[in-house]
Amino acid sequence: MDNRSFRKKLEQLAEDAGNPLDRDYLERIRSLNPEINAFTEYKTALENPSNGPLKNIPFAVKDNMHAVGFRTTCGSRILQDYESPYDATVIRRLKKAGALLVGKTNMDEFAMGSSTEHSVQGVTKNPWDTERISGGSSGGSASAVSAALVPFALGSDTGGSIRQPAALCGTVGFKPTYGVVSRFGLTAFASSLDQIGPLTRCVEDARTIMSIIAGEDSRDATTLKGTRSLFLRKLEPSIAGKKFAVPIEILEYEGLEKRVYDSFMDMVERIRQEGGIVDEVSIPSVKYVVAVYYLIAPAEASSNLARYEGARFGFSDPSPNYAALVKHTREKGFGEEVKRRILLGTFTLSSAYYEAYYSKALRVRRLLNKELSDIFSQYNYLINPTCPVIAPKIGEITDPLVFYLMDIYTIAANLSGLPAASVPSCSVNKMPVGFQIVGPRMKDMEVLDLAAAVESISPFFEHGLAPIPERWSA
Amino acid sequence: MLQAVIGLEIHAQLLTVTKAFCSCSAETFGETVNSAVCPVCTGQPGTLPILGNGTVKLSLMAALAFNCRINRRSFFDRKNYFYPDLPKGYQITQYFRPLAEQGFIDVRLGNGQKRRVRINRIHIEEDAGKTIHEGASSIAASRDRGGTLVDLNRCGIPLAEIVTEPDITSPREARLTMETIRDILRYMSVCSGDMEKGDLRCDANISVVDTEDGKSSQRVEVKNINSFRFVEKALEFEFERISEAMRKGHQITKETRTWDFASRTTISMRTKEEESDYRYFPEPDLPPLEVSENLIDKTRREIPEMPDRKTDRFIAEYGLPEHDSTVLSADRELSDFFERAAGLTGKPKETANWMMGELIRILKEQGLTIGQTLLKPEHMADLLDLLDSGKISSNNAKEIFPDVVTTGVMPSEIAEEKGLHQVDDEAEIEVAIREAMSANPKAVDQYRSGKKGVLSYFIGAVMKKTRGRADPSIVNEVARRLLENE
Ligand SMILES: [Zn+2]
Numbered sequence: 001m002d003n004r005s006f007r008k009k010l011e012q013l014a015e016d017a018g019n020p021l022d023r024d025y026l027e028r029i030r031s032l033n034p035e036i037n038a039f040t041e042y043k044t045a046l047e048n049p050s051n052g053p054l055k056n057i058p059f060a061v062k063d064n065m066h067a068v069g070f071r072t073t074c075g076s077r078i079l080q081d082y083e084s085p086y087d088a089t090v091i092r093r094l095k096k097a098g099a100l101l102v103g104k105t106n107m108d109e110f111a112m113g114s115s116t117e118h119s120v121q122g123v124t125k126n127p128w129d130t131e132r133i134s135g136g137s138s139g140g141s142a143s144a145v146s147a148a149l150v151p152f153a154l155g156s157d158t159g160g161s162i163r164q165p166a167a168l169c170g171t172v173g174f175k176p177t178y179g180v181v182s183r184f185g186l187t188a189f190a191s192s193l194d195q196i197g198p199l200t201r202c203v204e205d206a207r208t209i210m211s212i213i214a215g216e217d218s219r220d221a222t223t224l225k226g227t228r229s230l231f232l233r234k235l236e237p238s239i240a241g242k243k244f245a246v247p248i249e250i251l252e253y254e255g256l257e258k259r260v261y262d263s264f265m266d267m268v269e270r271i272r273q274e275g276g277i278v279d280e281v282s283i284p285s286v287k288y289v290v291a292v293y294y295l296i297a298p299a300e301a302s303s304n305l306a307r308y309e310g311a312r313f314g315f316s317d318p319s320p321n322y323a324a325l326v327k328h329t330r331e332k333g334f335g336e337e338v339k340r341r342i343l344l345g346t347f348t349l350s351s352a353y354y355e356a357y358y359s360k361a362l363r364v365r366r367l368l369n370k371e372l373s374d375i376f377s378q379y380n381y382l383i384n385p386t387c388p389v390i391a392p393k394i395g396e397i398t399d400p401l402v403f404y405l406m407d408i409y410t411i412a413a414n415l416s417g418l419p420a421a422s423v424p425s426c427s428v429n430k431m432p433v434g435f436q437i438v439g440p441r442m443k444d445m446e447v448l449d450l451a452a453a454v455e456s457i458s459p460f461f462e463h464g465l466a467p468i469p470e471r472w473s474a
Numbered sequence: 475m476l477q478a479v480i481g482l483e484i485h486a487q488l489l490t491v492t493k494a495f496c497s498c499s500a501e502t503f504g505e506t507v508n509s510a511v512c513p514v515c516t517g518q519p520g521t522l523p524i525l526g527n528g529t530v531k532l533s534l535m536a537a538l539a540f541n542c543r544i545n546r547r548s549f550f551d552r553k554n555y556f557y558p559d560l561p562k563g564y565q566i567t568q569y570f571r572p573l574a575e576q577g578f579i580d581v582r583l584g585n586g587q588k589r590r591v592r593i594n595r596i597h598i599e600e601d602a603g604k605t606i607h608e609g610a611s612s613i614a615a616s617r618d619r620g621g622t623l624v625d626l627n628r629c630g631i632p633l634a635e636i637v638t639e640p641d642i643t644s645p646r647e648a649r650l651t652m653e654t655i656r657d658i659l660r661y662m663s664v665c666s667g668d669m670e671k672g673d674l675r676c677d678a679n680i681s682v683v684d685t686e687d688g689k690s691s692q693r694v695e696v697k698n699i700n701s702f703r704f705v706e707k708a709l710e711f712e713f714e715r716i717s718e719a720m721r722k723g724h725q726i727t728k729e730t731r732t733w734d735f736a737s738r739t740t741i742s743m744r745t746k747e748e749e750s751d752y753r754y755f756p757e758p759d760l761p762p763l764e765v766s767e768n769l770i771d772k773t774r775r776e777i778p779e780m781p782d783r784k785t786d787r788f789i790a791e792y793g794l795p796e797h798d799s800t801v802l803s804a805d806r807e808l809s810d811f812f813e814r815a816a817g818l819t820g821k822p823k824e825t826a827n828w829m830m831g832e833l834i835r836i837l838k839e840q841g842l843t844i845g846q847t848l849l850k851p852e853h854m855a856d857l858l859d860l861l862d863s864g865k866i867s868s869n870n871a872k873e874i875f876p877d878v879v880t881t882g883v884m885p886s887e888i889a890e891e892k893g894l895h896q897v898d899d900e901a902e903i904e905v906a907i908r909e910a911m912s913a914n915p916k917a918v919d920q921y922r923s924g925k926k927g928v929l930s931y932f933i934g935a936v937m938k939k940t941r942g943r944a945d946p947s948i949v950n951e952v953a954r955r956l957l958e959n960e
Contacts, residue, residue, distance in 0.1 A: 066520045074519075085513055088520060187519040192758035220522050221760050300758055303554050306563020307517045311624070322558050322622060349554070349753035358755060 006148040006473075007463060010205045013057055013151060014098075025058040025102060029149045032472065036125040036134070038144035040073055042103030054212065055098030060153040062138050063104040063121075064111055064187040065196070067091045070101075074187050075109040075119030078308045078315045078333030088185020089220065090154060090196055090213045097212045105140025105153060109335045110305065111161055111189040113137050114406045115397070118337050123394055126169055127469045128431055132391040135165030138199065142169035145199045147472040152200045152209055156186055158193045159293050160386075160410025163422035166199050167386035167434020170424045170466050172451065173199050174206045176444050178417030179224040181210075182217030188304040190297035191222075193414040201466040203423065203452040207231055210444070230445050237453035240275030244268075245379040249286040255405055256388040259428045264385045267425045267435050270457050271383075278383075281375060285368040289411045290404055292368070295348050295361035296415070301338075302345030308333065337400065369416050376440040381450055384409050386422040386434030409436060419444040421451040424460040432460065475685045476717045480648050480709060481594075481640035484655060485633045485675040486665040487601065488532040494600045494632035495523030495566065502627040503671075515630035517561030522759050525550075529598060529632040532664045533573055534765065534773045536634050537596045539658050539780060542577030546765055548597075550757035555750050558624045559603035567635075569754040572597035573763065580782050581647065581654045582800055588782075591651050592639040598763075601631040634664070640679065645709035652676055652705050657781045657804045669701050676705055682716040682726075691716050692728040696740055699733045708733040711740055784809055792822035798830050807845045815851035819858045828854065832875050840880075848882025857885040865889070869942055903936060903944055903952050910935040911956065921957050929953060 008016075026044060033039050040063045049055050061067065064074045066084035073079045091101060106124040108116055116124040116139025124139040126132040127147040134143040138155025142165035145153050155162040157175040166173025174197045181196045188194060198209035215228030246268065251261070268278050310316035310329030317328035334342070348357035375382060387406055397403055413420035418438050425435035435454055439447040455461055467473070490500050496514035514521040537544055551569040577593035603626040636655065642648050656667035656674055666673045681693040694716065699708050716726050730749075731740040779787075781803040788799035788809075802812045812829060816822040837844060857878070860866045866874075866889050874888045881888075910932050911918050921928045932953045936944050 064520075072519065079519070082519070085518055183520075184522050185520040188759075190758075219524065221524050222522075222758075299755060303552050303564050303753070303755070306554060306556065307519070307561060309556060309563065311558055312516065312561060313518070322556075326556050346753065349755050350751050351753070352751075354753075354755075 006151070006201075006468060007465065009202055009465070010054065010057060010151060010200075010208045014054055016056075025150060029103065029144075032147060032149060035130060036127055036143050036147055037122050038105055038124050038134075038140045038147065038149060039103045040075070040106050040119075040121045040140065041070055043101075046100045046102065049098045049100050050096055052096060052098030053208075054094065056100065057098070057152075058100045058102040058150050059094060060103045060105050060141060060144050060150045061088075061091065061101065062107050062111075062141050062153070062155050064107060064156060064189075065091060065104075065154065066185040066187070067101055067104070070104050072104070072187060073121065074111070075107045075121055076334065076338070077120045078329070079187075080120060080315060082314050086185065089182035089217045091185065093213050094209075099212075102150060105138070105144055107140055108137035109338050110187070110301070111137040111156055111158055111194075112301070112337050112341055114160070114164055114403045115392075115394075116140060116143075116165070117394060118335055120335070125394070126391050126431075127472055128170060129391070131393055132431070133168065133394050135168035135387070135391060137161040137165075138173075139165045139169075141199045142166050142171055142173070145169070145171045145201060146466070146469065148201075148468045152198055152205055154196055154209075154213075155199050156189075156194055156196050157410075157414065158189050158195075158297060159414050160407040162197045162199060163410050163420060163434065163436060164387050164407060166422045167424070167432065167436075168391040170427075170432030170460065170469075171199050171201060172203055172206050172424070172455070172466065173197065173422045173434075174210065174448065174451075175413060175420050176210065176214065177224070177227075177419045177441050178414075179222050180214050180227045180230075180419075180442075180444060182213075182215075182220040182223050184217055184219035188300075190300040191304060192300060193293075193297060195414070202461070202464055203421070203448055203455050204235060204464075206421070206451070207235055207445075207448050210448075214444075224442070227442070227444075230442070231448075233445065235445075235452045236449050237456055238449065239271055239453045239457075242276050242381065242450070243379040244271060244276055244278040245281040245375050245382045246278060246384060247283045247286050247382065248280045249283060250384045250409060251280070253388060253408060255408070256385065257390065260385050260388060260390065260433055263426045263428060263433045264435065267454065267458070268383070271454075274453070274457065279379070281379070283368075283371050283375060285364060285371050286412060288364050289368065289415060290408050292361045292364045292415060293407070293411045294344070294404060295357050296365065298341040298345035299349050299358050300345070302342045302349065305334075305338070305342055340400065365415050368412060372412065372416050372418065373440070380439070380446070382438040384436050384438075386410060386436040390428055390431040390433060413438050417441060419447045421447050423451045423454045423458060424466055425454065425458050426460050476682050476720065477685050478642070478644055478709065478713045479640045479681045479683055479690070480642035480645070481679045482636075482638045482642070482648065482651060483677040483679070484636040484638075484652070485601075486536070486636065486655075486659055486667075487673045488529060488632040488634060489663055489665060490526060490528035490532060490632055492526050492528065493630035494526060494529045494598070495630055497526075498630065500631050502631070505627055507625040507627060510627040511629065515561070516626055517563070523566060523757075525760060525763065526632070530763065530765070531773060532662075533596065533598050533632070533634040534769070535662050535777060536636070536659060536664050537574030537577065538770070538774050539662060539664075539777055540574075540577040540579055540593045540596060540636065542574035542593060542596055544574050544765055544770055545571055546767075547571075548573045548763045548765070550598075550760040550763070551754050552757050554753040557602065557605070558622055559605045559626070559629070561603070561626060561629060565600060565602065566757055566760070567599035568597035570756070573765070579651070579654055579658065581651045582782065582785065582796075583647065583650065584797070584800075586796055589641070589643075589647055589651075591641045594637040594639050596634055596636050599633050599635055601628050601633050603627070603629040640681075645706045645713060648678060648709050649702055649706040652702055653804075654782070656702070661778055661781060661806045662776075672700065675700075678705065678709055680709055680712050680716070682713060682720060684720065689720075691720055691726040694726065694728070695730045697730060697732050697743065700735070704733055704735070707738060708740055711738070715740070778806065781809075788812075792816060792826070794822065794826050798826045801830060801834070802826060805843070807843055811844050811849075811851060815854040818851050818855035821858055821862075824858055825854055828857070828875075832872060833879070836876055836879050847879050849879045850882070853878050853882075853885060860885055860889060864945060867942055867945075900948060900952055903940075903949055904956065906936045906939045906944070907932055907949075907953050907956050909939070918957065929957070932957070
């Protein structure tokens with residue numbers, strides 16, 4: 001394959017619309033995917049693309065989004081053979097724009113995890129060091145984009161599942177304001193938190209994808225009006241005069257690795273040099289985000305995953321009666337982490353504990369919203385490291401709580417529905433570190449503006465694109 | 475004295491074009507099983523609910539007709555439980571904040587009195603599919619054995635759940651309340667009101683209170699009551715069962731029972747301890763339901779005069795008895811017909827009599843509504859005209875009426891065709907009487923010797939000869955004259 005083609009942004013790639021780009025990528029996926037296991041399924045031949053701005057550009061989506069002609073497994077045994085009966089809205093929009101869906105990417109089962117180790121399809125590895133995790137739960141998408149097996153991919157983000165793997169694999173990841181992108185066709189994990197977004201090799205590409213997938217959808221009542229047009233203008237990267245808030249609660253978190261802290265402070269220094277005003281602020285409820293998240297997300301998940309009971313679709317364990325069918329199908333069909341969260345959610349929603357847990361979590365969520373909107377009345381952006389650590393070794397973490405805490409910096413944006421981007425800011429021992437930018441609701445473009453500015457001063461980027469790890473750029 | 479304390483929980487299927495949260499047709503009657511479905515209503519992964527306008531409008535109409543306070547902002551919630559006919563594993567409903575609260579209806583008790591039954595709440599929810607237990611006579615009996623088949627066509631059809639306060643004091647009142655609610659819903663075409671088909675469903679809560687010492691039994695819920703008659707029957711059975719236990723000093727357990735059609739009794743389904751925990755929580759896929767003042771006003775204007783008020787008006791305006799007013803008002807088509815016919819005939823009472831007697835009997839026999847027949851108010855006017863001017867007898871009028879209803883031909887035409895016009899020609903009647911006299915001289919003698927009762931023999935003979943068309947008063951007069959004077 002012509003190596004230059006992954007030195008180009010999507011808009012330039014699209015200009016080469018005549019190129020048999022897809023075949024090059026398909027060949028690359030076939031030969032390189034076995035080393036990282038980014039894909040759960042991919043095509044060997046593609047249909048003709050529609051005419052549109054992304055004509056002939058291949059892409060991949062996380063395996064929890066529905067696309068006709070593919071299975072949608074969600075990394076779970078219970079959906080291992082589930083054929084998508086329809087296209088998700090995001091897929092429909094990208095196909096209409098001429099893009100070619102080449103495959104589905106691996107993920108933690110039902111997006112519950114931060115490492116893409118918990119999939120029935122095996123572990124997805126980090127292209128920067130294949131002994132390390134790719135992050136999760138959109139690890140397959142991050143890994144595929146990082147190794148340039150596709151120019152871009154879609155992920156879903158419930159508590160950081162786009163941004164954290166993007167940070168660990170050295171790509172750009174963007175989670176839009178809740179309601180900007182339709183969830184129709186996204187297998188629900190926690191409906192009030194889930195949002196689809198792009199993983200790309202530069203901020204400009206993320207904007208390009210958003211300009212196609214964003215916008216109201218008559219099939220998703222939670223989408224917001226007039227959001228697609230937000231992304232139609234050019235990026236305006238600027239730092240001078242902008243005000244930045246850094247929550248002290250985040251810097252004081254004992255799980256924050258020193259080298260990640262140092263690299264974050266290095267970027268803060270660069271922002272100051274560019275004329276940005278950076279203040280430390282206190283957002284007390286940030287300390288509770290993980291607790292609140294692990295009450296709300298499992299509660300919603302326990303309900304969203306009730307439909308997998310073996311009667312209509314997916315894995316089914318033949319049983320003498322309905323109760324046994326449900327019990328056996330779910331016992332064998334779900335993995336440990338999924339079962340843990342279903343149990344947790346079932347417990348916290350039970351009438352005896354609803355007030356003590358779920359209801360209280362909703363109150364803290366409202367408090368967080370208020371504290372964050374107070375911050376945004378004084379600051380343009382909230383900044384922090386995307387993840388407190390660099391990618392751990394595969395199998396290194398066994399305590400689920402340690403995983404839960406890896407999302408400590410990303411969860412607030414989901415709980416408050418805010419737009420957030422992760423941009424690689426540097427490398428530590430050749431492993432990427434992500435820098436997170438959070439903005440006020442509906443200020444998605446402003447978040448991307450700053451992300452583009454960070455990209456331009458980040459030592460990680462080469463010629464405006466995230467570099468491809470050596471092994472994959474040959 | 476022991477008295478029943480009854481509250482009803484009513485589910486009314488709304489007559490919307492589409493299902494509540496997808497664009498499948500809501501008219502699934504007669505459809506092949508599992509054909510009126512889509513990825514949304516079968517709970518495929520990744521699908522989302524979209525609330526249809528029709529559902530909001532019809533439930534709002536019901537809420538206004540039941541005099542409820544409308545919550546300008548209400549919310550949807552999920553009720554979680556596993557059942558084969560519930561594809562998502564949860565039902566979308568409104569638990570924490572319903573569409574409407576604090577309403578009431580006035581139920582006529584038939585003796586000129588009304589019972590005000592307060593409405594606790596009205597909320598929107600989606601219907602489940604149908605579970606068919608193979609080879610079992612009832613759901614209760616087949617819970618753990620036999621094959622189970624599921625038809626998802628009904629899944630997602632919108633329901634309005636109407637919950638009354640426990641203001642009902644007898645099984646009969648409960649039936650009357652159900653009928654009143656049915657009438658109101660049907661009036662607005664909000665629900666077909668057909669209990670046998672399951673378009674309208676009723677669960678009842680009953681407890682019994684001893685009015686002397688104020689002691690009350692535990693509350694029992696009776697489910698699966700599938701006709702208006704059974705509302706009364708099931709509650710009568712329960713009232714007796716509970717009363718009996720109380721008289722014997724036995725405890726009544728708080729439980730859910732099901733009406734068993736076959737045995738005409740109620741059977742225990744589950745006790746309080748076996749109740750599921752539905753784990754209600756806010757439905758994250760649907761934004762709050764905002765109802766504007768504008769929509770409320772617009773909907774209010776579309777609500778027709780309700781049966782109760784119409785009944786009062788019919789009594790006052792047309793001088794009808796309460797019973798007739800109630801029956802005619804209960805059905806919108808029937809009451810509209812009555813008003814138009816009464817206007818044409820100028821005789822509301824006679825019009826009502828005809829409708830109450832002959833017309834309703836024919837409709838019942840043929841299983842039709844008045845709109846499904848060819849009968850027009852003009853027919854009623856023509857008929858009453860014929861009767862009034864003595865052109866046909868009332869017996870003959872009754873004879874031709876079914877033809878009028880089914881053919882739509884004017885009564886005067888049918889009477890003409892059948893030669894039913896009353897014979898009021900004295901000469902013709904005289905001929906007939908003379909014939910009868912010569913045929914039976916013995917009877918003539920009897921009359922003349924003082925047995926005046928024999929007169930009816932001659933009248934009968936004339937009526938027979940003229941096939942009932944002779945005017946009885948003329949026959950009477952002529953027969954008397956001939957018998958006495960000759
Ligand atoms: Zn449907």
